[in-house]
Amino acid sequence: MKIKRIAHLGIAVKDLEAPKKFYSETLGLKLKGEEVVAAQKVKVSFIQVGESNLELLLPTQDDSAVAKFLESKGEGFHHLALEVEDIKAAVAELKAAGVRLIDETPREGAHGALVAFIHPKATFGLLVELCQYPH
Helix, strand or coil, X not given: CCEEEEEEEEEECCCCHHHHHHHHHHCCCEEEEEEEEHHHCXXXXXXXXXXXXXXXXXXXXXXXXXXXXXXXXXXXXXXEEEEECCHHHHHHHHHHCCCCECCCCCEECHHHCEEEEECHHHCCCCCEEEEECCC
């Protein structure tokens, strides 16, 4: 599997406006857009940090994974996203190695990316997202 870069760090939030203002106005980072990812029941806002991004995650429904995360852990770091060259091959390689996955088939994510999550029990407690962006 070829990992190209850290694509983003996901941060679960209860509101988008205050964190967007902090990261853009206080830290001077560039807002890169916002979208609803209906399949994951979240609204996301991207903030550029060099070649990577922060991804603010706001649940749009109470039964979403991010809403459950906020309820149990509160706001904060949610996941690490790694951009891979070929997500289908990466998932197949991890499956063959016996790595526990949340997604055994890539699904649609923000910005038209294909995403697949590795279970935190396989990564020493860290939720890891693999993503492949369209070119």
